[in-house]
Amino acid sequence: LESLGKGAFGDVYKAREKYTGKSFALKIVPSPREVMALSDLLHRNIVRYFACWVDDIGYQGGGSETDSYSSTQSSSDNLSRKYLYIQMELCKAVTLREWIGDKNTQRDFKRKESLTIAQQIASGVEYIHSKNLVHRDLKPANIMFGQDGEVKIGDFGLVTADNDYDAGNLMERTLYKGTPSYMAPEQSRKTYDRKVDIFACGLIFFELLWKFSTGHEKQAVWHNVRKQNFPQEFVHDFLQEYSIIKPMLCLKPEDRPEAKALKKDLEECICRLNAHEIDGHSSRSV
Missing domain, CATH: 1.10.510.10 (Transferase(Phosphotransferase) domain 1)
Structure with a gap:
């Protein structure tokens, strides 16, 4: 639905699950380290983890080169690189x-x-x-x-x-x-x-x-x-x-x-x- 933030370790988007209509935060990262930790953590003061999956390409953010992982990589890189999608609790926009x-x-x-x-x-x-x-x-x-x-x-x-x-x-x-x-x-x-x-x-x-x-x-x-x-x-x-x-x-x-x-x-x-x-x-x- 929209970009929530970009950083050195991944980009975060607001996304809506089609079957439930619920909104989540969706983080796309090149490393599994974060999800391995999050999947073991369940606490009221920690962002809640729900699910994850792997895809061959990053999200094409509206076709814009600045919003896309894969458009900034060569075609050979895209064939070998994997992207981890992490579905998490959606927090308020204010940090x-x-x-x-x-x-x-x-x-x-x-x-x-x-x-x-x-x-x-x-x-x-x-x-x-x-x-x-x-x-x-x-x-x-x-x-x-x-x-x-x-x-x-x-x-x-x-x-x-x-x-x-x-x-x-x-x-x-x-x-x-x-x-x-x-x-x-x-x-x-x-x-x-x-x-x-x-x-x-x-x-x-x-x-x-x-x-x-x-x-x-x-x-x-x-x-x-x-x-x-x-x-x-x-x-x-x-x-x-x-x-x-x-x-x-x-x-x-x-x-x-x-x-x-x-x-x-x-x-x-x-x-x-x-x-x-x-x-x-x-x-x-x-």
């Missing part, structure tokens, strides 16, 4: 990146809403890690919202197996896989584990709470936050969240919390915020 952009322009800031989003991300990451997987490319552009508004982690094009923390015998990795501004420091080395996802989450959670007025400001603050140097105003205004986020950005991966503990901390933070709101309403009513 977390757009949500954050809108938040930065709004006067009224919804702290609890940001914390709820962070808690749902942590819940999804906890589940991914429980399946012995590492996402490796967590960032706002890869986090979406379902039709019911719940957070949905997507884009598993860089997913890989975890090491399960076995006696320091870390698996060798491909260097620099991920998005540089959200990558953990150790992703420049060949050995790392699931704690790279925790580092990325720490940056995302900070971004959910802090307003950037300009891109230049973000660049300056971002560099410092990656080194655990937070704006003083952030520490003052978000002391509870600061105590959660700072350990997530530890240079040493072993010093970062597990996703399970992170989810629990965020849940407790939301509960304290709710209790404070109730106390505030009670005081005003008296």
